[in-house]
Amino acid sequence: MPDPFVIDPGLARLSARKFVQGRGRYLDDITLTGMLHVCFVRSPYAHAKIAGIDTSAAREVGGVSHVITGRDLAPVCRPWTAQLTNLGEMKTAPQSALPVETVKWQGEPVAAVVASSRAVAEDAAELVEVDYEELPAVVDPEAALKPDAPLVHPDLGTNVAWSINIDTGEVDAALAGSDVVIEKTFSVDRQTGVTLEPRGAIADYDPAKCYLTIHLTSQVPHIQRYIYARQLGLNEANVRIICPDIGGGFGLKLHVYSDEIATAAISMLIRRPVKFTADRLESFVSDIHARGHRVSARIGVNNDGKIQALEVNDLAGAGPFLIHPRTSVIEPLLVAICTPLAYDLKHYRAGASLVYQNKVSTGQYRGVGMPVASLVAEGLVDAAARATGLDKAEIRKRNLFRDDAYPVTGISGEYLECLSQQASLDKLLKMMDYGRLQEERDAGRDKGIYKGIGLATVVEGTSPSPALYAAGGAPISSRDACTLRLEAGGNISCATGLTDQGQGGEAVVTQVIADVIGIPSNEINIVMGDTATTPFGGGTWASRSTAIAGEACLLAATEMREKILEVAAAIHEQPADILTIRAGEIFNLETNEKVSSLAEIGKTVHFNTHTLPAEFEPELIVTRHYSQREQLMVYANCALGVSLEVDVNTGLVTLHKIWAVDDCGRIINEKLVVEQMRGSIVQGIGSSLYEECIYDETGQLLNGNMFEYLLPMAGEMPDIECDHIETPTKATQLGAKGCGEAGIIAVCGAIMNGINDALEPFGVEVSSQPFTPEKILRALGKIV
Amino acid sequence: MKPAKFNYVRAGSVDQVLDLLEQPAGFVKILAGGQSLNPTLNMRLSAPDMLIDINDLDELRGIRVEEDRLHVGALTRHAELERSELVAGHAPLLTKAIQHVAHAAVRNRGTIGGNVSLADPASELPACCVALDASITIRNKQGTRVVRARDYFKDLYETDLQENDLMISISFPLAGDTTVCAFREFVRRRGDFASTGLVVNAELVDGVFTSFSPVFFAVANTPVLAAGVAQLLVNRTITGEVVEQAVAAVDHDVEITGDSNMSEEMKRHLAGHYLREVIGELYG
Amino acid sequence: MDKEPRISISVTVNGALVEAEAPARESLADFLRHRVGLTGTHVGCEQGICGACTVRFDGRIARSCLTLAAQAHGHSIETIEGVTDSGEIADLQEAFLRHNAAQCGFCTPGMLITAAEFLNSGETARRESIRQFLSGNYCRCTGYHAIVDAIAEIAGKKADA
Known part of the structure; x- marks a missing residue:
């Protein structure tokens, strides 16, 4: 293996060429012969008893083939229950593809119409008459805790799904002994992922073979296959999941959705291929939501800026069901674990509770709890700086772990192998020209221009080990795989369990394989996203693609290289250890003469085996798996700075520029890393300034459309400058950590801090995300 | 979502449109650019029986x-x-x-x-x-x-x-040499519908507004011409005091109501703020 | 209304005449994707907001989800497939690749067609004006920076030429 990696800085992402030509193939682009379309009838109520469903008028519509209710699907698709047993007691309830007795959120599918076109299916869906008896809805998490609150699941006897307490001891004493104690409450509203491509499924059941093929907009085909087979009563080998090009995932496409699995069950029931594509209005009430936290927190700090103790209490909402199979507890769990993670402190106490409510289920969306954790931590650290009169960069330097301190065990028990928080912050401050920004800010204040600088220094958990999910009994694979095959022409076919929703994982593994074997990248073809043709792998989530699948590819390519050289050695009767491969040709290292080529090896192995030594039957196919087991997560870090301006008359925040320095270990393709950073920063800007799922007191989502649910657009986004520190993890040969989430984790806290910095002359602060103009004007007392 | 079924007529003349409107076959909508109508059709918020496409006229x-x-x-x-x-x-x-x-x-x-x-x-x-x-x-x-x-x-x-x-x-x-105008609106993202807006068309002759038409929008059910505000500004020397009188008059002229995107208080605050700004901009 | 009203449509798509019968309610986006088979035009919202369905209608960008197929009768439509095959935006496409300005690719065709109109508009190629022109096109993946870089590069080359 060449070391360091020969990284071609100009290497474009080969697979992106199809996208710029409009040749991506997404789910809705696929049409199967004889395919029908399914449209779901969704509950208009947040909580109601289904007293009856009259499908007769819908069945009469021309072009309608079936109208299907929960009773029809029950024999085909078993209910599922999300549960992890490794995180304390979890009270959980079964969920059905289509409910039979009660609906538990506005937007829950209750019946399905199958018709010749989506339009006709929608016509008929309007005629399905569901007799609902409305029940009181649980909406606000705090109200859910009240003794007289209605119960989302009466059988559970409580609305509390799960809670956790962490206490390292002596927190009260440490707070009492601190020079300054600051208490703050933060709230982070619900948001949703809004992948530009909506979710969907095309299911095609072949009753003759008992074989179910599902095209699915999923990040995790192998995991989905296991679950679909189990719920639908099929052998896993008789289920094929194909994930075509996916128009954005961000965690949203990890989960089991009742409408998608219902589509598969419907195909089995009616023995026809059926397509379901969510339309945008459905997406808002059926895609997982995320966030929705209220955190009260206290920090004790001494006058020298050293943090003495930290305490957080998080209350989060789950929706009506823990999302399958990962559950909805990981967000509050990570709030509890990750809030103190960046900082060296001795006393920490955390409580987190997750409660049921009649809203869309919450689940893993980019950042998973960590953006909330860092918002709280960074907000408290800035408040501590204000209270002690320290500079906001300086107080961080005094509390971050020293870069030579690693490995350390963080206060919540996390093993931090190797981070570069201090170096990243130093680099960031230089990049920003921090001192000049401070001068500009101070000068502007006299002229009524209120600029703010916001900083955040965060730790991102990436590439989880099986201890997070599988140890709790969930069918979630933390390993990934790579199968390499040398083709007769001398090029390489790769099949991996990894999937690509735009991150460029395909380009990364191509590059790793090319570099390790010594073959041009355009001689490698990658197959992914198809359970029939790829080895079992966990897929794409938790910033694991490069770190996990990249390592599997490295291992497979290393072995493939050895095998190729073994064949070359046998053919040419030279010792394998003096041979090497460069750009697809095999050289003798001692003479520097060309000995053979991959083309010759491929041809010999696949056709001309008569020329090989007797009893030498080479296998030029390699499969290697890799699972990260040493650390709960491989931690990366990021320092991020924001320069912004608050219009104190309108409350509008203008972002002038953002800078980020991240450390995701070994970088394989810098352009991909930078765009992961920028993309996740802009999603975080969405969280910070725009996105919120606004519900009324009856559990109706009021802004579930593209007009009113605001996403970040080009016009308001700033330029984002990125740089890196590379501290490779020693857990793998590749040394890569994840990089897809640091931006969204860091930017929310940085923007809040920047706004509060701008508002400092007024002595007011905001701490309720999103930081809307109205909230800012209220903080300023301009409106009451 | 897809629209509900409708009949579609591509009109060839204004007279044909008027004829069709005179004896409508159910609920008829005229289709021009479609940039507002089509989203409502796509979401089935509107389900006309017939669309009359006037784009060829x-x-x-x-x-x-x-x-x-x-x-x-x-x-x-x-x-x-x-x-x-x-x-x-x-x-x-x-x-x-x-x-x-x-x-x-x-x-x-x-x-x-x-x-x-x-x-x-x-x-x-x-x-x-x-x-x-x-x-x-x-x-x-x-x-x-x-x-x-x-x-x-x-x-x-x-x-x-x-x-x-x-x-x-x-x-x-037609605007003349003395015509001045100003535009303000509050949007969180460029191109969005306004949450509060003010447009002004005025005549400024020798430092005096001889006419001043301030129209607030996105604050009430219709755009509102603030006549009282105008009266305070026309043929007056504009002082800080006059401006504040005009701002105070907005409340009297415009019955501001909040909506799902913005509270009444914020609309009122912005209406006043924009009026101040616009007077400053036009008056110099 | 029991029967599906249908309408004959004769439209030039990427320079070739297409004659088809479609339901009156069919959007131009669905017509292009499912009747003509040009799936490079994407449907992200059907509400006219996201811009993924942007095509050219008589040479100017339009939302194909907010246009009925029937309205395209007698007009000329260009899609990403057409402007790719003609080579018209080849430099822009290469710039998108160089700058890694496409991630999941779902917004990319609409983004490119919009960018091409910007480049043809004679607007100054400041990053700010590029950002403003792209404001009707969502990208949920990239953060927009690389897209602006790619367009700015081509705009700069055009200005120099």
Whole structure:
């Protein structure tokens, strides 16, 4: 293996060429012969008893083939229950593809119409008459805790799904002994992922073979296959999941959705291929939501800026069901674990509770709890700086772990192998020209221009080990795989369990394989996203693609290289250890003469085996798996700075520029890393300034459309400058950590801090995300 | 979602449209640019029995100056207004406002007539029509009438247009050497519908406003011409005190109501803020 | 209304005449994707907001989800497939690749067609004006920076030429 990696800085992402030509193939682009379309009838109520469903008028519509209710699907698709047993007691309830007795959120599918076109299916869906008896809805998490609150699941006897307490001891004493104690409450509203491509499924059941093929907009085909087979009563080998090009995932496409699995069950029931594509209005009430936290927190700090103790209490909402199979507890769990993670402190106490409510289920969306954790931590650290009169960069330097301190065990028990928080912050401050920004800010204040600088220094958990999910009994694979095959022409076919929703994982593994074997990248073809043709792998989530699948590819390519050289050695009767491969040709290292080529090896192995030594039957196919087991997560870090301006008359925040320095270990393709950073920063800007799922007191989502649910657009986004520190993890040969989430984790806290910095002359602060103009004007007392 | 079923007629003449409107086969909608209508169809918020597509009616298109007024055909697209030198010269407020209407792709299709027919309270163009004292030419089978924009907007999505009416054109008085105008709106993202807006068209002669037409939009069911505010500013020396009197008068002139996007208090605050800013901008 | 009203449509798509019968309610986006088979035009919202369905209608960008197929009768439509095959935006496409300005690719065709109109508009190629022109096109993946870089590069080359 060449070391360091020969990284071609100009290497474009080969697979992106199809996208710029409009040749991506997404789910809705696929049409199967004889395919029908399914449209779901969704509950208009947040909580109601289904007293009856009259499908007769819908069945009469021309072009309608079936109208299907929960009773029809029950024999085909078993209910599922999300549960992890490794995180304390979890009270959980079964969920059905289509409910039979009660609906538990506005937007829950209750019946399905199958018709010749989506339009006709929608016509008929309007005629399905569901007799609902409305029940009181649980909406606000705090109200859910009240003794007289209605119960989302009466059988559970409580609305509390799960809670956790962490206490390292002596927190009260440490707070009492601190020079300054600051208490703050933060709230982070619900948001949703809004992948530009909506979710969907095309299911095609072949009753003759008992074989179910599902095209699915999923990040995790192998995991989905296991679950679909189990719920639908099929052998896993008789289920094929194909994930075509996916128009954005961000965690949203990890989960089991009742409408998608219902589509598969419907195909089995009616023995026809059926397509379901969510339309945008459905997406808002059926895609997982995320966030929705209220955190009260206290920090004790001494006058020298050293943090003495930290305490957080998080209350989060789950929706009506823990999302399958990962559950909805990981967000509050990570709030509890990750809030103190960046900082060296001795006393920490955390409580987190997750409660049921009649809203869309919450689940893993980019950042998973960590953006909330860092918002709280960074907000408290800035408040501590204000209270002690320290500079906001300086107080961080005094509390971050020293870069030579690693490995350390963080206060919540996390093993931090190797981070570069201090170096990243130093680099960031230089990049920003921090001192000049401070001068500009101070000068502007006299002229009524209120600029703010916001900083955040965060730790991102990436590439989880099986201890997070599988140890709790969930069918979630933390390993990934790579199968390499040398083709007769001398090029390489790769099949991996990894999937690509735009991150460029395909380009990364191509590059790793090319570099390790010594073959041009355009001689490698990658197959992914198809359970029939790829080895079992966990897929794409938790910033694991490069770190996990990249390592599997490295291992497979290393072995493939050895095998190729073994064949070359046998053919040419030279010792394998003096041979090497460069750009697809095999050289003798001692003479520097060309000995053979991959083309010759491929041809010999696949056709001309008569020329090989007797009893030498080479296998030029390699499969290697890799699972990260040493650390709960491989931690990366990021320092991020924001320069912004608050219009104190309108409350509008203008972002002038953002800078980020991240450390995701070994970088394989810098352009991909930078765009992961920028993309996740802009999603975080969405969280910070725009996105919120606004519900009324009856559990109706009021802004579930593209007009009113605001996403970040080009016009308001700033330029984002990125740089890196590379501290490779020693857990793998590749040394890569994840990089897809640091931006969204860091930017929310940085923007809040920047706004509060701008508002400092007024002595007011905001701490309720999103930081809307109205909230800012209220903080300023301009409106009451 | 897909629209519910409807019949579609591609109209060949204005008379054909008027005939169809006179004896409607159920609920009929006129399809012009479709940039507001089609989303409501796609979401099944509106389910007409028939759409009459008027896009082929070239007689409804075009910008010209005639008899001391600027005439804009109802089917004139936003992008044509945006690029028109006639509009820039004779109704500069429109040029200022139009670039805030949605995005380029929408402006290429959306029409002034469609916009003013729908009369979305958050839309920029209805407010401009009121501020500019535009006249709207409306035709039905019985004849043609001209309605002042100031009388045209009745209530939320309710205008002088009746079910058998077709908007033909909108005309504007020509701006003169002393005409000044200003545009303000609150949007969180460029191109969004306004949450509070103010357009002003005024005459400024030797440092005195001889006329001042402030129209607030996205604060009530229709655009509102603030007559009391105008009265305070016209033929007066503008002092800080006068400005504050004018700001205080907004409350009296405009019955501001909050909506799902913004509270009443914030709308009131912004209305005052924009008025202050605009007076400062125009008065210098 | 029991029967589906249908309408004959004769439209030039990427320079070739297409004659088809479609339901009156069919959007131009669905017509292009499912009747003509040009799936490079994407449907992200059907509400006219996201811009993924942007095509050219008589040479100017339009939302194909907010246009009925029937309205395209007698007109000329260009899609990403057409402007790719003609080579018209080849430099822009290469710039998108160089700058890694496409991630999941779902917004990319609409983004490119919008960018091409910007480049043809004669607007000054400041980053700010590029950002403003792209405001009607959502990208949920990239953060927009690389897209602006790619367009700015081509705009700069055009200005120099």
